Amino acid sequence: MNTFLVFLEQREGVVKEASIEAWNLVQEFVALRPDTCVSALLAGPADILQLDGCLAGKGVVYHTNEEAFRLCNPQHYTRLIAETMKRVGATTLFFADTALSRDLAPRLSVRLHASLLSGCTFDQAWWDGGGCQRPVYSGAAMAISVPRHSLKIYTILPHAASSATIISGASITFELLEPLSFTSQELFPLVRRMTMRKGVPDVAEAAIIVAGGRGMGSAEGFALLEELARLLGGAVGASRPVVDEGWRPHAEQIGQTGKTVAPALYLACAISGTPQHLAAIGSAGTIVAINRDLHAPIFDVADYGIVGDVHLVLPKLIEELQEFLKKR
Ligand SMILES: Cc1cc2nc3c(=O)[nH]c(=O)nc-3n(C[C@H](O)[C@H](O)[C@H](O)COP(=O)(O)OP(=O)(O)OC[C@H]3O[C@@H](n4cnc5c(N)ncnc54)[C@H](O)[C@@H]3O)c2cc1C
Incomplete structure (x- = not known):
């Protein structure tokens, strides 16, 4: 047996x-x-x-x-x-x-x-x-x-x-x-307790991920991604430089030295698409990329691409989504 x-x-x-x-x-x-x-x-x-x-x-x-x-x-x-x-x-x-x-x-x-x-x-x-x-x-x-x-x-x-x-x-x-x-x-003493926010899916398990890269510009820039993730019921993810900069926690890092993910929808915002990042999103269903560089490698793997500045595209996307959800 x-x-x-x-x-x-x-x-x-x-x-x-x-x-x-x-x-x-x-x-x-x-x-x-x-x-x-x-x-x-x-x-x-x-x-x-x-x-x-x-x-x-x-x-x-x-x-x-x-x-x-x-x-x-x-x-x-x-x-x-x-x-x-x-x-x-x-x-x-x-x-x-x-x-x-x-x-x-x-x-x-x-x-x-x-x-x-x-x-x-x-x-x-x-x-x-x-x-x-x-x-x-x-x-x-x-x-x-x-x-x-x-x-x-x-x-x-x-x-x-x-x-x-x-x-x-x-x-x-x-x-x-x-x-x-x-x-x-x-038995070890508890040194520090870190609590994950309740109701937010773990990036490794989320069906929808809204991920941001260095091109988001700052920790504050991620407020747009948080809002979009909230509207879509998804999780926020990040590339390594974002985590290295301390803009987001390591728990959200996606890639070779972060988490491997397999969401139905992966929205890559201002992420260039290096092999170390792409290694972890190979099983994603649909990949949508927003990047101002037409030649960014992320577009080679994306199903849909938007060439533009995230600070202009994301607020419009959020507005459209809010309108859409209001009508439902
Ligand atoms: C051993 C090793 C392990 C690694 N592990 C990982 C890992 O786990 N995960 C990971 O992500 N990386 C990892 N890396 C790092 C990896 O090589 C890249 O440096 C990293 O993925 C790049 O992150 P990025 O796309 O956010 O930044 P960048 O490569 O700097 O790209 C930023 C992108 O944003 C775009 N952009 C800039 N401003 C705007 C704007 N306003 N609007 C729209 N687009 C804009 C740019 O055109 C660019 O394409 C690893 C590297 C090594 C050597």
Whole structure:
């Protein structure tokens, strides 16, 4: 019997959409395999009722309400996941590809002597032993990677699901885990707490991203992008120079050293389109670029382009959108 464990990541008690997607993707593969069972781990205080109607297939969700897991302490999480892997006899661990999993997965790989493949997408070939697909060379090529060790860890890119998942008929049970005891060396004082704004989607999960580059000119210039993102129900993203300048937080950085995104709509405002930025938006649905330079490389990948100054184009776009939304 193969046992898979899926880590369900929560923030402020809300389970991340990308983790639910990872669970449902794994269930799609497992559906026709009676020799495989799937469990999940949800760490930290969270209302499990939120998962009702979201998780497909069957399996057990192990949950711990311990305060030690409320915040993302990588040492605590690593120990909990490793112990849960052992407890359920899991040979394969799945994460959604998030900032937290990029921290936890390598730690677990070393601790468990497991093969780690990060940023994966899957198709049937993976299940048949053909390996999983991963973007390499800044997204210029796809590699097929096959794990070497018997224990495997995968982080799954958001929106990697191949088809809509059928939730009806799901059979999920929940089991509360015994608390872990931590030694004084394992308990760390809280140095600083950073809170994300509520109701704003994480850029890695957002279906609509309004991203700004250096050409926005200043931190204040992003007020236009915030307003546009609010009207569209999307998230604000940023290129690296914007983050380096301190105009936006690193959590919003998109690119090789930031987050990989796969929104349905990506609006690139005053972003030139260097390979390091484009590496992370290869899976975006529709790309719209606004740039005053007709020859900016972003136009090579954009589905729609507007050649113009963002400070003139964006206010007009916002006005049009406000009018449109008023009429609905
Ligand atoms: C190892 C490494 C990792 C990196 N990782 C990342 C990463 O994760 N993410 C990332 O983004 N970059 C990354 N970079 C940096 C990358 O090489 C580029 O420097 C960066 O992407 C450029 O950002 P930009 O497009 O905002 O700025 P620029 O390249 O300076 O482009 C600004 C654009 O704005 C346009 N513009 C200016 N003013 C206006 C206006 N008023 N109206 C309309 N358009 C205007 C200009 O025509 C120009 O095209 C990395 C680089 C290295 C070496």
